[in-house]
Amino acid sequence: MDTRSLALVSAILIVGILLFTPGRTPAADDAEVTGSVDLGVRWVNEVGESAKFQEYRDLSDGTYGSVLLEGYKDAYHLELFGRNIGLDDQDYTVQGGQYGKFKYLFNYDETPHNYSFDAQTFFSGVGNDNLTFSGTTPPPVADWSSFDYYLERKKYGGEIEVSMGTPFYVRIGASRLDQDGRKPFSSGGFSGTAEMPEPVDYRTDDLNLTAGYRSRALNVAVSGMLSTFENDNLHVSWKNPFNAASELNTLPPENEYKELKGELTWKQLPLTSVFSIEGSYSKITSDFSIGDLTLTAPAGLNSSNFDGEVSYSGFSTALASRPTHNLDTKLYYTYLDKDNDSDVIAYDSGGGVIESNASDLFSYTKNKAGIDLGYRLPFRTKADIGYEYLNMERTNRPDAETTTDNLGFIQVKNSFLDFLIAKVRYEHLNRNNETDFDFAGVTNVDAEYIERFIQRFDVTDKDKDEIKVCLEVYPVDFLDFGLEYSYAKNDYDDVTLGRTEDTRHKFYVDFLWHQIRNFTVSGFGGYEKCKAESDHYNFAAGSGTPPQTADPTIDDGNPSSYHWDQDIDDNFWTYGLSGQLRLMEDVLRLVVSWEYQKSNGESTFSTQGTTALSDIEDFDDYRKKRLEAKAIYAFTRQLEFTLGYVYEKYTYDDRQYEGYIYDPAGSYLTGAYTDHDYEASICYLMARYDF
Amino acid sequence: MNPGLSTRLALSVWFLVIVLSSGGPGLFSAREASAVGAEEDCGVCHEEIVASFDKTFHGRIWRGTGQHHDCQACHGDTAEHVQDPSTQNVLTYSRREGSPAHELSMKCLDCHGSDPERTMWEMSLHRSNDISCFNCHTVHASRSTVAQPAACFECHRAKKTEANKQSHHPIIETKIKCTDCHNPHGTLSHGMITADNVNHLCYQCHAEKRGPFIWEHPPVEESCVKCHTPHGSRHSKLLVEKVPNLCQDCHDWSRHPGTPYDAQTGFAGSRPSNRFFGRSCLNCHGAIHGSAHFENHRFTR
Numbered sequence: 005m006d007t008r009s010l011a012l013v014s015a016i017l018i019v020g021i022l023l024f025t026p027g028r029t030p031a032a033d034d035a036e037v038t039g040s041v042d043l044g045v046r047w048v049n050e051v052g053e054s055a056k057f058q059e060y061r062d063l064s065d066g067t068y069g070s071v072l073l074e075g076y077k078d079a080y081h082l083e084l085f086g087r088n089i090g091l092d093d094q095d096y097t098v099q100g101g102q103y104g105k106f107k108y109l110f111n112y113d114e115t116p117h118n119y120s121f122d123a124q125t126f127f128s129g130v131g132n133d134n135l136t137f138s139g140t141t142p143p144p145v146a147d148w149s150s151f152d153y154y155l156e157r158k159k160y161g162g163e164i165e166v167s168m169g170t171p172f173y174v175r176i177g178a179s180r181l182d183q184d185g186r187k188p189f190s191s192g193g194f195s196g197t198a199e200m201p202e203p204v205d206y207r208t209d210d211l212n213l214t215a216g217y218r219s220r221a222l223n224v225a226v227s228g229m230l231s232t233f234e235n236d237n238l239h240v241s242w243k244n245p246f247n248a249a250s251e252l253n254t255l256p257p258e259n260e261y262k263e264l265k266g267e268l269t270w271k272q273l274p275l276t277s278v279f280s281i282e283g284s285y286s287k288i289t290s291d292f293s294i295g296d297l298t299l300t301a302p303a304g305l306n307s308s309n310f311d312g313e314v315s316y317s318g319f320s321t322a323l324a325s326r327p328t329h330n331l332d333t334k335l336y337y338t339y340l341d342k343d344n345d346s347d348v349i350a351y352d353s354g355g356g357v358i359e360s361n362a363s364d365l366f367s368y369t370k371n372k373a374g375i376d377l378g379y380r381l382p383f384r385t386k387a388d389i390g391y392e393y394l395n396m397e398r399t400n401r402p403d404a405e406t407t408t409d410n411l412g413f414i415q416v417k418n419s420f421l422d423f424l425i426a427k428v429r430y431e432h433l434n435r436n437n438e439t440d441f442d443f444a445g446v447t448n449v450d451a452e453y454i455e456r457f458i459q460r461f462d463v464t465d466k467d468k469d470e471i472k473v474c475l476e477v478y479p480v481d482f483l484d485f486g487l488e489y490s491y492a493k494n495d496y497d498d499v500t501l502g503r504t505e506d507t508r509h510k511f512y513v514d515f516l517w518h519q520i521r522n523f524t525v526s527g528f529g530g531y532e533k534c535k536a537e538s539d540h541y542n543f544a545a546g547s548g549t550p551p552q553t554a555d556p557t558i559d560d561g562n563p564s565s566y567h568w569d570q571d572i573d574d575n576f577w578t579y580g581l582s583g584q585l586r587l588m589e590d591v592l593r594l595v596v597s598w599e600y601q602k603s604n605g606e607s608t609f610s611t612q613g614t615t616a617l618s619d620i621e622d623f624d625d626y627r628k629k630r631l632e633a634k635a636i637y638a639f640t641r642q643l644e645f646t647l648g649y650v651y652e653k654y655t656y657d658d659r660q661y662e663g664y665i666y667d668p669a670g671s672y673l674t675g676a677y678t679d680h681d682y683e684a685s686i687c688y689l690m691a692r693y694d695f
Numbered sequence: 696m697n698p699g700l701s702t703r704l705a706l707s708v709w710f711l712v713i714v715l716s717s718g719g720p721g722l723f724s725a726r727e728a729s730a731v732g733a734e735e736d737c738g739v740c741h742e743e744i745v746a747s748f749d750k751t752f753h754g755r756i757w758r759g760t761g762q763h764h765d766c767q768a769c770h771g772d773t774a775e776h777v778q779d780p781s782t783q784n785v786l787t788y789s790r791r792e793g794s795p796a797h798e799l800s801m802k803c804l805d806c807h808g809s810d811p812e813r814t815m816w817e818m819s820l821h822r823s824n825d826i827s828c829f830n831c832h833t834v835h836a837s838r839s840t841v842a843q844p845a846a847c848f849e850c851h852r853a854k855k856t857e858a859n860k861q862s863h864h865p866i867i868e869t870k871i872k873c874t875d876c877h878n879p880h881g882t883l884s885h886g887m888i889t890a891d892n893v894n895h896l897c898y899q900c901h902a903e904k905r906g907p908f909i910w911e912h913p914p915v916e917e918s919c920v921k922c923h924t925p926h927g928s929r930h931s932k933l934l935v936e937k938v939p940n941l942c943q944d945c946h947d948w949s950r951h952p953g954t955p956y957d958a959q960t961g962f963a964g965s966r967p968s969n970r971f972f973g974r975s976c977l978n979c980h981g982a983i984h985g986s987a988h989f990e991n992h993r994f995t996r
Contacts, residue, residue, distance in 0.1 A: 312907030
């Protein structure tokens with residue numbers, strides 16, 4: 005008997021023991037116990053051996069099953085749930101308690117994340133922090149060895165809340181998350197780049213404690229959290245395949261997170277108001293030395309230790325009222341301050357030039373305030389209007405020292421007709437960005453001169469318009485129909501270099517039709533179209549004759565510096581249909597479903613350079629199909645059998661992966677993310693017993 | 696990748712111990728007869744609902760705790776309804792001909808309003824959009840759970856579409872629930888997320904991204920959603936745009952950041968470039984979320 009079957013049998017035995025132990029038989033009016041046991045067997049035939057097929061799931065051949073057990077006795081309740089027992093994606097939950105007195109929850113969850121199977125490398129030591137090879141140059145690809153990129157995630161923990169029938173409660177929870185595996189990472193420089201497996205061996209421990217008071221008029225709570233992150237590999241050493249030099253990359257540093265939070269909600273106030281306020285303070289710290297990372301100290305290093313400390317202070321409040329039967333109001337304010345108080349590291353990068361992270365430690369302060377008003381008009385119409393102000397002040401962001409957002413919206417919703425709910429919403433956002441560059445001494449043959457012409461899409465001036473329309477229609481008892489359309493346009497004002505505009509159309513529709521007693525059909529469809537335009541400038545500041553400049557607004561006379569722009573057009577379609585036919589009432593059902601997705605992207609260029617640019621046709625293109633057909637036969641009211649078949653196919657085309665070579669010029673790759681395509685058939689037979 | 700036999704056995708033992716030591720002894724001992732009876736008046740017309748109410752989640756709780764609530768507890772005064780069986784003279788939990796959403800929600804909050812998870816209902820986007828408790832919860836169901844993500848996807852069609860795209864968090868695999876990140880009953884945070892800000896929410900599972908790093912990347916430290924769309928994307932790694940274009944939208948600098956990468960820079964092109972093929976910019980800049988290296992290598996070390 006394999007381990008999976010053993011686990012399945014164990015779980016079923018436990019349920020059996022609980023149900024049929026003498027003196028605890030449900031039939032003896034001992035307690036009310038319900039639940040179900042699912043036990044199945046499946047055969048999987050996959051062409052492609054793709055990690056994408058099993059990205060977050062374990063679909064291996066053999067047995068599988070789940071167990072649910074619920075029990076109720078007086079004020080006690082208990083629920084046990086186990087799923088995919090014995091598989092790599094198994095999870096278990098136990099929860100219960102006594103109503104009004106205490107409750108608890110314990111869980112264990114395994115989630116795989118498969119990135120790529122059968123990757124190739126010349127490095128030895130895969131999975132460790134020392135990747136090397138013999139000799140001075142890597143062997144030919146034919147001699148490389150294979151390995152998998154994957155992550156195993158196991159989380160277990162629990163939470164107990166005790167109130168003992170009083171308004172006061174205490175909640176304590178703890179959890180541990182272990183992550184183990186390898187994920188692709190790359191490093192390199194102007195000599196070339198090497199892709200390799202990064203060892204992952206993380207552990208995150210969380211501890212939460214909350215104490216509070218609750219009543220219909222007042223809720224108060226104070227909570228604290230402590231979280232530690234441990235990484236068994238603080239660095240990875242690797243032998244550079246281009247020069248045989250020993251290199252070292254740092255990996256995520258260990259850290260500690262602490263949070264203290266207080267919150268209060270006061271209800272039953274005048275004008276039917278509810279007032280909430282909460283404040284929090286959290287701090288993330290990480291301390292490590294250059295010795296911990298086994299790094300060689302650069303010349304002039306000011307400190308061999310780094311004490312990292314980032315703190316967040318947050319405050320939020322809101323007042324929601326209903327001064328009249330028809331009017332809803334909400335006022336809110338949020339403050340968030342990030343303070344990076346980490347050590348400044350400085351060293352001599354050569355020739356007495358001091359390199360420092362002083363300008364790479366970022367802090368910000370965010371202030372947000374808003375008001376929402378909703379008014380109920382005749383004919384079951386509700387009109388909402390709102391305004392929000394957001395101001396962000398950043399340090400070390402001369403390109404976005406201050407941004408100010410003004411957001412307004414208006415929304416109308418009507419449900420006057422019994423068969424129709426309609427909603428229309430319009431939203432406008434204006435963002436204003438203030439920069440604070442210091443260009444003293446910088447001329448247009450210096451690379452950094454370009455900064456005054458770059459406007460980054462996440463912070464630059466822009467106007468955004470968004471319209472959304474939703475319809476929910478129930479024209480007759482046997483038909484539900486939903487439709488949703490949204491349009492959004494970002495217009496980035498005054499952009500010289502960067503994204504200049506993007507637009508999005510999204511259209512969705514779904515329905516459920518059950519006119520005939522024994523037949524139900526449902527469907528879903530969606531179409532998304534996103535377009536983005538951007539302007540760019542290619543140059544090498546100061547080089548050539550005449551010298552290339554970092555000023556895209558002038559013609560520097562050197563053909564090597566030139567403008568180019570790019571238009572990206574992404575299209576996405578999806579639809580699904582599902583039908584259920586009851587062949588024999590309460591005995592035999594047939595269910596067939598079909599899902600389809602198609603993603604089609606395109607990138608087009610225009611250039612003022614001397615080399616023509618070729619458009620990219622295969623731009624994250626993919627197709628995904630899924631068919632499932634199953635027959636469900638109820639042998640008795642408690643015992644049910646399902647015989648099913650699933651077909652899945654996924655194909656991916658992208659210019660960055662077409663004609664993939666493991667050792668192209670200037671690179672050594674491993675094949676990460678190349679095993680997208682798969683075609684799989686799954687047959688399964690499952691029995692379900694309800695008790 | 697299968698865990699060892701010892702892990703399986705330990706799990707089984709753990710399972711058994713929890714069951715027998717917690718609710719078990721109390722649960723499986725003798726019990727009193729049901730304290731809640733069917734309402735005779737309502738049962739005349741709604742026989743099936745009244746007869747099965749004892750098996751519902753609410754019915755079990757009230758019976759178990761010795762509370763007695765009749766149909767009027769949720770449906771309001773039914774005297775007029777008994778005389779005139781219209782949906783307009785009682786609280787009706789239905790999309791068609793149902794009572795106003797806020798009236799239904801207030802009725803539920805009569806009992807559930809003090810629960811810390813629901814204390815900010817009045818602040819929630821669901822409430823302001825006239826979504827009521829029954830839109831997600833089935834009051835007469837035998838279990839109290841809401842089927843996630845299906846229940847959420849009924850209204851959030853864009854999120855349903857995103858979650859089904861090729862790059863996604865394991866939401867449709869039901870390994871992540873909507874309520875792991877959002878509190879549908881309301882919070883003071885944007886998008887009703889369960890943390891003060893987006894980064895703190897992401898850090899709950901991705902603690903390795905917390906830093907603090909010696910070298911920070913500005914958009915990363917400010918908001919994860921500047922580069923990632925959390926529900927799903929047609930681009931790998933849940934990115935909002937494909938690399939290198941996402942990077943080039945901000946990095947238009949001397950030499951390679953400002954170089955156009957077209958179809959000819961792929962493996963099969965006439966000008967293959969390791970700044971485009973494969974993982975593109977990430978072929979060198981592997982520490983893009985922050986670097987702990989003492990020397991500035993532009994996130995390559």
